[in-house]
Amino acid sequence: MELEELVQRFQQKDIKAFEKLYDMYADNMKAVIYNIVRNEEDVEEILQDVFVKVWNNSDSYSPKKGRFYTWLINISRNAAIDKTRSKDFKKSGQNSDATFFVDIFESHDNLDSTVDAIGIKKFVNSLTERCKNLIELIYFKGYTQKEVSEEIQTPLGTIKTHLRKCISNLREIVLN
Amino acid sequence: MELYVAGALSEKENQEVYDVMQQYPEVKAEVEEIEKAIRVLTKSMLPTTISSSFESIRRIISKDEGGKVVPLSKGRTNWAAYTGWAASVILAVGLFWMFNQNNELKSEVQSAEIKNAVLEKQIEETNYSLNKASELLSVLRDKNRTEVPLAGQTVDPEAYASVYIKDGENTVYIDALGLPDPPEGKVYQVWSLKLSPLTPTSIGLLEDFATDENKIFALTNVDGSEAFGITLEPAGGSPTPNLEQLYTLGAIQTP
Numbered sequence: 001m002e003l004e005e006l007v008q009r010f011q012q013k014d015i016k017a018f019e020k021l022y023d024m025y026a027d028n029m030k031a032v033i034y035n036i037v038r039n040e041e042d043v044e045e046i047l048q049d050v051f052v053k054v055w056n057n058s059d060s061y062s063p064k065k066g067r068f069y070t071w072l073i074n075i076s077r078n079a080a081i082d083k084t085r086s087k088d089f090k091k092s093g094q095n096s097d098a099t100f101f102v103d104i105f106e107s108h109d110n111l112d113s114t115v116d117a118i119g120i121k122k123f124v125n126s127l128t129e130r131c132k133n134l135i136e137l138i139y140f141k142g143y144t145q146k147e148v149s150e151e152i153q154t155p156l157g158t159i160k161t162h163l164r165k166c167i168s169n170l171r172e173i174v175l176n
Numbered sequence: 177m178e179l180y181v182a183g184a185l186s187e188k189e190n191q192e193v194y195d196v197m198q199q200y201p202e203v204k205a206e207v208e209e210i211e212k213a214i215r216v217l218t219k220s221m222l223p224t225t226i227s228s229s230f231e232s233i234r235r236i237i238s239k240d241e242g243g244k245v246v247p248l249s250k251g252r253t254n255w256a257a258y259t260g261w262a263a264s265v266i267l268a269v270g271l272f273w274m275f276n277q278n279n280e281l282k283s284e285v286q287s288a289e290i291k292n293a294v295l296e297k298q299i300e301e302t303n304y305s306l307n308k309a310s311e312l313l314s315v316l317r318d319k320n321r322t323e324v325p326l327a328g329q330t331v332d333p334e335a336y337a338s339v340y341i342k343d344g345e346n347t348v349y350i351d352a353l354g355l356p357d358p359p360e361g362k363v364y365q366v367w368s369l370k371l372s373p374l375t376p377t378s379i380g381l382l383e384d385f386a387t388d389e390n391k392i393f394a395l396t397n398v399d400g401s402e403a404f405g406i407t408l409e410p411a412g413g414s415p416t417p418n419l420e421q422l423y424t425l426g427a428i429q430t431p
Contacts, residue, residue, distance in 0.1 A: 015234065022230045028215050031222040044228045051233045066190045069211055070183035138182040139214055145184045163178045171213040 007068050011058045018055060025069060026051075029076040035140050036080035050079045077142045131166040134159065177203070181211045301389075308392050312349055315340045324404055326424035331408075332356060337424045339366075339404045341397065348397040350382065350406075355423060357386045358408055364423070365413045366395055369403040371427070376405065381413050403427035 009017035029050060033043050054075060061071050130152070137143040137151060149156045179185050180193045197204040315321050320343040328335040336354035350366055358364055364382040369375065380395035382388075407414075408421040 015237065018237075019230050019234070022233070025215075026228060026230075027222050028218045030226055030228065031218045031220075034222065034226065040223060040226050043226050047228050048233055048236070051230075052236050055233075055237050064191055064194050065187060066183055066185075066194075067181060067207070067211060069215065070181060074183055135217075138179070138184055139218070142182075143184065144186075145179050148184070160179070167178045167210055167213060170217060171209055 033080040326426035329422045335423045350393045353391045365409045367405045368401040371402045376417050
């Protein structure tokens with residue numbers, strides 16, 4: 001089934017379509033949430049809240065506003081950030097200092113058989129610092145292009161060129 | 177397109193990319209490839225120890241569906257609508273009620289006015305009768321008055337009447353209580369009589385006989401009366417008395 005049709009059926013409150021979307025995207029969302037909260041126990045709780053929210057607010061998604069995946073990731077990211085700001089989270093004394101996603105690769109033996117783990121590790125390691133930084137800010141922290149431009153003090157055009165190169169390399173490694 | 181997948185574009189730019197994607201399938205394919213690559217990268221970062229299942233989400237959702245969330249939001253919209261309708265119905269009923277009340281009050285005022293008029297008329301009539309009665313009483317009590325009893329005649333031997341004459345005045349009072357009500361279209365006519373030769377002079381009609389309560393009539397007499405007679409005549413009276421319908425007759429007793 002096409003993604004568009006699946007999303008439409010989900011918006012018409014088809015729970016089977018919703019479950020398929022869950023299967024497709026839950027891992028990505030978990031990864032983004034984990035990248036922010038850095039606590040495995042919180043991830044499941046936040047993910048559950050996010051999916052309930054997504055279900056109850058299915059009307060607010062429109063394909064014209066962006067990718068369905070992007071929408072899900074944005075909601076997940078916001079929920080995770082809210083969690084880091086909550087009382088409970090601060091009490092538990094967790095360190096929510098921003099860490100590059102690349103650290104996660106190094107600290108977890110998580111690169112299972114679904115992906116070419118070694119390839120990705122190699123890729124990540126082979127990325128320039130600038131490229132790592134870009135991916136971190138744009139895909140994990142959800143910065144807008146303008147914010148990225150300000151953060152790394154680089155003109156927008158240059159950022160776009162670098163990013164295109166980075167993603168192009170990534171595609172070669174992971175999809176071929 | 178990389179930024180599009182990241183959600184880093186403005187709403188307007190998103191719309192533009194979307195439009196181009198709809199137009200050119202190769203652009204759409206490119207975007208899907210980028211998304212796929214990012215997803216693979218993202219997914220690869222997930223610690224395998226983190227588990228989750230759709231079941232817990234399904235439970236929450238179906239509980240919400242059957243229980244609170246949906247009916248609540250539904251109920252909220254309906255409340256507004258119901259309240260609006262209820263208010264207008266109440267307003268309509270209220271207006272109708274007030275309209276009715278107003279009409280009722282108007283008709284009450286009208287009937288009160290009518291009653292008032294009737295009462296006023298009754299007071300007037302009562303005052304009139306009272307005046308006549310007092311007048312008669314003063315005549316009766318006056319020592320200088322003459323009473324002329326009129327006896328029943330052949331037509332109705334039971335009938336009787338009295339004429340009171342106040343000395344030195346032209347007004348005579350006829351007490352006609354002893355006369356039956358005249359039939360429709362007829363009226364009693366009072367005659368002053370001179371006996372030799374017999375000359376009847378009409379001194380008036382007993383108008384509205386049936387409705388007059390105390391049956392006392394004041395008439396203006398002519399000079400030189402020697403007797404009085406009352407006859408039944410056609411409405412409006414006659415120039416000469418119809419002696420066949422002579423009800424009462426009596427002569428003044430000379431002292």
